[in-house]
Amino acid sequence: MITSEAILYYAEHPVEFVEDLLHVIPDPQQAAILRSVAANQMTSVRSGHGIGKSAVEAWAVIWFLATRPFPKIPCTAPTQHQLFDILWAEVSKWLRNNKALERELQWTKEKVYMKQYPEEWFAVARTASKPDALQGFHAEDILYIIDEASGVDDKVFEPVLGALSTPGARLLMCGNPTQLSGFFYDSHHKNRGSYSTFHIDGRNSSRVSQDFINTIITMYGEDSDVFRVRVAGEFPRQENDVFIPLPLVEKSIMTQWNEPEHPASIHIGCDVARFGDDKTVIGYKVDEKVEFWKRRSGQDTMKTADDIIELGETLVRRYRYQRTIPVKVDDSGVGGGVVDRLRQIKRNNPERFEWLDVIPVVFGQRIKHEFYHDSTTYMMSVVKKLLMPYTEEGLPKPVELVLPDDNDLIGQLSTRKYGMTEQSKIRVESKEAMKKRGLHSPDEADCVLLLCLPVKPKRKGDAKH
Known part of the structure; x- marks a missing residue:
């Protein structure tokens, strides 16, 4: 004593x-x-x-x-x-x-x-x-x-x-x-x-590994807000040309979320790797909460489709879910093979896979919209709106999106810039433009965009086979 x-x-x-x-x-x-x-x-x-x-x-x-x-x-x-x-x-x-x-x-x-x-x-x-x-x-x-x-x-x-x-x-x-x-x-x-x-x-700090510091510098640069906040301990800048500011992303990550027994909605998203260092990222969203399921390099579309089926069946069992699950897949490039395989799986056994609602999505496709130039910009706008703490009238609103604490995701969402087209529409920069700035492919971020793309879940009996 x-x-x-x-x-x-x-x-x-x-x-x-x-x-x-x-x-x-x-x-x-x-x-x-x-x-x-x-x-x-x-x-x-x-x-x-x-x-x-x-x-x-x-x-x-x-x-x-x-x-x-x-x-x-x-x-x-x-x-x-x-x-x-x-x-x-x-x-x-x-x-x-x-x-x-x-x-x-x-x-x-x-x-x-x-x-x-x-x-x-x-x-x-x-x-x-x-x-x-x-x-x-x-x-x-x-x-x-x-x-x-x-x-x-x-x-x-x-x-x-x-x-x-x-x-x-x-x-x-x-x-x-x-x-x-x-x-x-x-x-x-x-x-x-x-x-x-x-x-x-x-x-x-002697406690921070040089590998961690080097990784952040390599992926996002020493002038990025990700480096400022996560390594240097500095408050982020207010960059006028970044579409989703880092504080919105960080606020979402630090939001408490209680897992529901019976969720109102479940979504699955898959950004399919195309080449090089790109990753295939499979994630899911239960009500407001996003989680990543699997990430891997390569273009094995059959294995990717099998992973999606495994995830869907896991979620149906876990939550005893009675609606269809929108499975939104990047349909550009090799992603089309994943879409075809999922549709084939459902055709071969429609009763077992009644929950499966396959939705192909093309990134960067021109769309008819008053404010947004293409599908990627529109999906970014959806995510940004979900992250905003206030309504358009300035009133506080319930939390609509809780993101995982993931360095790759945080960096990808908070470093993507935007500009205006000749038609005065907003357009976020392409993957190619991001890579030219020394950034990695926004694979995790694109998975989140798919997860948040609005799709109304159906009752199982209403699904189209």
């Missing part, structure tokens, strides 16, 4: 606490953040990926629990995955490094508490999907931990400001700087004077 003298010392020396009791040496940047939490009421950290911020947050939780009487530590993040699978798991991991602490502090899936005082001495995990996530906490010593703070709605922060009026209150915010507005953005700009702020560039 820690002596009272040691507790008094460690209360002001979190780095020494971590070294002596958790048996780990923080790197210089992590140590500076811990000292800031001890010395300052509000600390805000923007960084690239992989700099060890989840470990710092977990150390801060344990340090505060062990060195304050009857503290309360509300912890939040935009999604359950970020909060429970990453931050909360880190807390459990580091508690196991000290048997004495592990005996005194009980870790559960949502709460860590002093065994003698479970209702008065605790840290608790609450996702930021609800505005009241951080309400109702009162204590002389309170520490708010907000992970991936750029993705947390401003309303969640409101009760924090009131609590910080007490001398024993602390706030630690960490995250990738994905959004150009909001509480976290302001802490590094107009409200910076109120905070102890840190900017950690992944290139200066």
